[in-house]
Amino acid sequence: MIKNNICPKCGCREIGQGKQVAGAKMQPIGKLGMSFGSNIIADICTECGYIIEMRVEKPHKFK
Ligand SMILES: [Zn+2]
Numbered sequence: 001m002i003k004n005n006i007c008p009k010c011g012c013r014e015i016g017q018g019k020q021v022a023g024a025k026m027q028p029i030g031k032l033g034m035s036f037g038s039n040i041i042a043d044i045c046t047e048c049g050y051i052i053e054m055r056v057e058k059p060h061k062f063k
Contacts, residue, residue, distance in 0.1 A: 005043060005052055005053075007045035007047060007048065007050055007052065008050070008052070009045065009048050009050040010045065010047050010048040010050070012045050012046065012047035012048065014045075014046045014047065015043050015044065015045060015046065015052060016043075016044050016045075016046045017041060017042070017043055017044070018041070018042045018043075018044045019039055019040070019041050019042075019057075020039065020040040020041075020042070025037035025038060025039055025040065026038055026039075026040050026056050028061060028062045031061075037061075038056040038057050038058040038059070038061050038062075039056070039057040039058075040054060040055070040056055040057070041054070041055055041056070041057055042054045042055075
């Protein structure tokens with residue numbers, strides 16, 4: 001999924017989406033266990049590598 005974002009650093013309009021995998025999950029503090037983790041998704045400028053936005057895939061797990 002490509003969004004219509006513009007990189008604030010270099011003005012590039014090609015924004016790609018990345019996903020942190022292999023143990024780089026965000027986990028709610030106090031809730032231990034692999035099933036509580038959520039993948040981190042990032043919108044990344046394909047020109048300069050700037051990360052425009054980062055968010056977890058399943059935010060309701062952090063309630
Ligand atoms: Zn950029």
